[in-house]
Every structure is written in C-alpha cells, then in structure tokens.
C-alpha cells in the first residue's frame with residue numbers, strides 16, 4: 538500500500554482525534570499544523586497522544602510532525618484536512634496556500650465542510666488545477682475534553698460520512714478522493730452529488746442562534762438580565778428558542794426547495810433539522826413530540842453548557858459570551874450565508890433574518906463573514922465545470 542501523507546490543520550479536538558485515528562492505519566504519515574506551543578512541546582518530549590474511546594479503551598499515537606510552520610506541515614501532503622472553525626479557515630488557507638504541492642493532486646478539504654468551504658477554497662486558491670476541493674458534512678465523531686498534545690475523548694460516531702467536492706471537480710478526482718477517505722475512515726464514506734447538500738444541511742448556525750435569541754433577545758425572559766448560574770444549551774432550552782428554531786428550520790427547508798427547483802438539482806438528502814436529530818439520536822430522545830421536547834429530552838445533549846462568561850463590573854452571575862463561536866462562526870459564516878442565498882432567490886426568510894439582525898447587533902457588528910468569499914454571481918455560472 539502506498540504511503541499516504543495527511544496534513545491536519547488545527548490542533549483542536551477534531552484535529553487531535555482524527556490524527557490519532559489515522560495513525561492506527563498502516564502507511565499513513567500524519568503532520569499537524571498548530572499554533573499551540575503546548576502540543577509542540579509534548580511532541581518534542583515524545584509524549585504519545587491518546588484517544589479515550591466511549592467503551593473505556595485507549596488508542597495511542599505519535600504523529601510524524603507537529604509544527605507551527607505551514608510549509609513543513611503541508612508541502613508534501615497528499616491530503617490536507619482543515620479542522621479549524623469556519624471563521625479561522627480564511628487565515629489557515631492563506632497560510633498554507635503558497636506551500637501546497639503543485640506537481641501532484643492534493644485533496645484539500647474541511648471537516649466539517651459547512652459554511653461554504655467550497656467557495657472559500659475556490660476564492661483563496663485560484664488557478665491551482667491540481668487542488669481538489671472537498672468537505673465532509675459533519676465531524677466523524679464528536680470530540681471533547683482536550684488536553685493539548687496528550688489526550689482527547691471520543692464521543693459518538695456517525696454511521697455514514699457524507700462527502701462532497703467542489704462542483705468543478707471531475708469524476709476521476711471524486712473517485713480518487715473517495716478511495717483516500719475510505720482508506721482513512723472505512724467503508725462508511727458516501728459521496729454526495731452536490732456541495733450544496735452540505736451547505737444547506739441545517740445545524741449549529743440555526744440551533745445556537747435561535748436558542749440564544751429565545752433566551753436574551755428582545756422577547757426572551759433573560760433579556761438584559763444576568764444568569765445566576767451557567768445554563769445547559771438543550772436541557773434548559775427556552776420555549777421561545779425552540780419556536781424560533783422550528784421556524785428557521787422551516788425557512789431553511791423552503792430555501793432548499795427553491796434552490797432545488799430553480800437550479801434543477803436534487804437536494805432530497807437535505808432533511809429538516811428535526812428529522813436529522815430524531816434519526817441521529819433515536820431512542821436517546823425520551824419525547825419526540827415537539828422540537829422543544831426533542832431538545833430537552835435528548836440524553837446525548839445532557840450537560841452541554843451554553844457559552845457563558847462571568848458578568849463584568851463585579852456583578853455576580855453570567856452572560857452569554859459575545860466572542861463565542863455561536864456568533865463568530867455560526868452567525869457570521871452560517872446564518873449570513875443562508876440569508877444571502879435566500880436574497881438571491883427573492884425568498885423571504887423573516888425568522889432567520891430577525892435572529893441574524895439581532896445577533897449581529899449583540900456582536901457589535903460583523904468584522905468578517907462568509908460574504909467575503911460568497912461568489913457575487915451565484916447562482917449564475919461561476920468557474921464551476923459541472
């Protein structure tokens with residue numbers, strides 16, 4: 538079996554877990570690009586990285602290279618996997634772009650691939666025909682409790698991993714990518730026909746923003762108040778948050794239907810969020826009767842804390858963190874994209890817009906967003922070939 542050189546960009550939870558899993562395979566070389574000096578130091582001390590599995594067992598790995606140097610991390614890579622959050626991807630791509638090998642195919646993808654990674658990669662890496670752009674719909678496993686350079690806990694895994702390529706990629710490149718990902722993840726890899734199946738799948742952008750809006754938006758019971766203690770995202774989800782989530786889920790489905798019809802593409806794989814959650818967690822949800830009960834009674838969602846920080850000015854209690862990824866990633870790179878796509882089709886998505894506008898105000902405006910790379914001509918022809 539040929540040596541496969543994998544470069545993982547981002548030394549966070551997803552980066553650690555995937556790196557350790559890949560190193561269990563024969564003839565797979567793994568490098569990690571990280572800005573975290575703790576990981577570099579542990580690697581230099583030859584500390585093995587450990588993944589703690591849900592069944593109590595442990596996997597160990599020693600990566601081939603751990604570095605802050607983008608060139609050293611990616612220059613010989615066959616496949617590059619970006620695991621940093623969506624708002625950090627533009628910088629990561631800029632850092633690695635000059636060092637990607639130009640003389641062989643290099644498969645450059647994001648896990649997860651949401652927030653229009655295909656458009657970002659196309660805009661950041663123009664005129665690089667040997668690069669094959671791809672994304673995975675979701676993370677293969679949840680990953681939590683990271684001790685950098687030392688250990689990571691693996692949570693539940695997905696039974697199927699859905700992958701899409703940029704529309705420009707030819708069938709030969711898609712087939713080769715499928716082979717590589719099957720080697721890395723096993724036979725659970727399924728290729729999607731269209732990258733929009735990833736971009737339009739509802740997830741964190743509508744889930745997080747609706748719950749925050751329901752809690753502290755203008756009609757929320759905690760509007761301009763301080764929480765006495767940290768709150769759980771889902772088990773303590775407010776009714777108003779679940780209401781907005783359900784409305785936003787419907788609008789996101791309507792957007793999908795319009796795009797599917799007008800662009801003539803099959804988006805039937807994109808399910809409503811409610812259906813996605815019920816199918817993913819099944820028996821773990823005690824009461825499947827409404828969005829609220831699904832969120833509140835899903836055992837897999839127990840104990841997940843909402844992003845909160847201590848209130849300022851010596852006040853006791855907590856507030857929702859403005860710098861949280863629920864804003865910088867989910868709002869600026871997720872919701873913004875949905876609203877802009879709807880605009881291009883003259884589709885009204887009033888609940889998504891209401892939550893977006895309020896969220897942007899809470900963030901004190903957008904510094905950067907997915908609009909920085911969303912193609913100005915979309916949905917009309919871009920450089921896409923297919």
Ligand SMILES: NC(=O)c1ccc[n+]([C@@H]2O[C@H](COP(=O)([O-])OP(=O)(O)OC[C@H]3O[C@@H](n4cnc5c(N)ncnc54)[C@H](OP(=O)(O)O)[C@@H]3O)[C@@H](O)[C@H]2O)c1
Nearest residue numbers: 547548549550551571572573620621622623625649679680
């Ligand atoms: N963990 C999960 O179970 C899970 C589940 C669903 C979805 N996701 C998604 O997977 C992606 C990665 O999540 P994660 O949980 O692996 O995140 P994480 O543990 O916070 O790791 C992200 C890494 O990205 C790098 N980074 C660069 N700029 C950053 C910035 N401005 N803010 C935060 N990190 C930055 C950092 O790596 P360096 O310090 O090495 O540069 C950081 O360790 C996100 O899009 C997340 O929404 C994760």
